[in-house]
Amino acid sequence: MKLHEHFIASSAGGVIVALVATPFDVIKTRLIAQTLHTHDRSCFYKYCEGVLNSACLSCGFEHSPQNVYKGLCQRQVYSGTLDAAVKIVRNEGLPALWNGTTPTLLMVVPAAVTYFTMFDFMRDRGRFVLPEKYHHLVPSGAGLTARLVNVGIFSPIEMIRTKAQSEQLLSYSRLKESISSHIRANGVRSLWTGAKSQLFRDLPFTLVYWYLQDAVKVKLAKRGHDTLSSNCIGAIVGGAVASVISHPFELTKVQIQSNVGNTSASDISQKGLLSHLRSIAKTDGIGALYVGLAPRMFKIMPSCAIFITTFEGLKEYFNREKSVSADY
Secondary structure, eight states: OOHHHHHHHHHHHHHHHHHHHHHHHHHHHHHHHTHHHHTOOHHHHHHHHTOOOSBOTTTSOBOOGGGEETTEETTTOOOSHHHHHHHHHHHHOGGGGGTTHHHHHHHHHHHHHHHHHHHHHHHHHHHHHSOGGGGGGHHHHHHHHHHHHHHHHHHHHHHHHHHHHHSTTOOHHHHHHHHHHHHHHHOGGGGGTTHHHHHHHHHHHHHHHHHHHHHHHHHHHHTTOOHHHHHHHHHHHHHHHHHHHHHHHHHHHHHHHHTTTOSSOOHHHHHOHHHHHHHHHHHHOGGGGGTTHHHHHHHHHHHHHHHHHHHHHHHHHHHHHHHHHHHO
């Protein structure tokens, strides 16, 4: 393929995903970000006991203990995916579900082009160099290498997007001030805040996703399924399993990045990722490690299917057009 054709094939799916799947990303981020407030429940218990009657630390509004249930402020606390969607739309308006779309679009095209260009090259090269018995491992290795590069380059934009999605009515001026104060306090390297969690999330996700996607695709192709449906089903299966495996580190990534610009230091950076995860599991149970998993899966499964089918479909189209042109 020509360079511009590879650019189109790589980026088309990313633009579609950014516009269609962002609401699920916002809901997932809000569900996880609220755990930063609800883990320290002393102020909420005081509300329940009627001791404190000033602005709530969770939602910022003054209200009486009657607005608090089971130690949590009900004005903002989301009980699940649907409840979060309803409250976000009711309190902030429908456009709030697309918070963070601007940094997403700024990131998704160059990230998709970088990722799929590297992945495609390394997958083809790996299958050419390695014996056939190792070919089933090539997609995972190619995806892993491409993901490492992408995290290093685009983690700062990922951090800005997460911060933009994490708070109610966060204007771009306030977002800019939060990021600026974070950089002033911690230096330019702090733009990569949360990159460690992102790596812990993305590396197992990539390994599992590409291994399963390729395995399912090959099996379906042998049963007579066409390329489009094989890629699509493989991507959905791989995305679903990889989401479950990697989600605890998505939890820590969102918690770290949504706390950017706040005056309080992050517990996570002080304790370490694994210690923080063990603390959550011990205090609130294993299920607390999977807060926000449902909307993340609602986003990832169709997103993976759109990415791979768009990329492979457009590649096939451009190659076919090239063959037709060559015949003439």
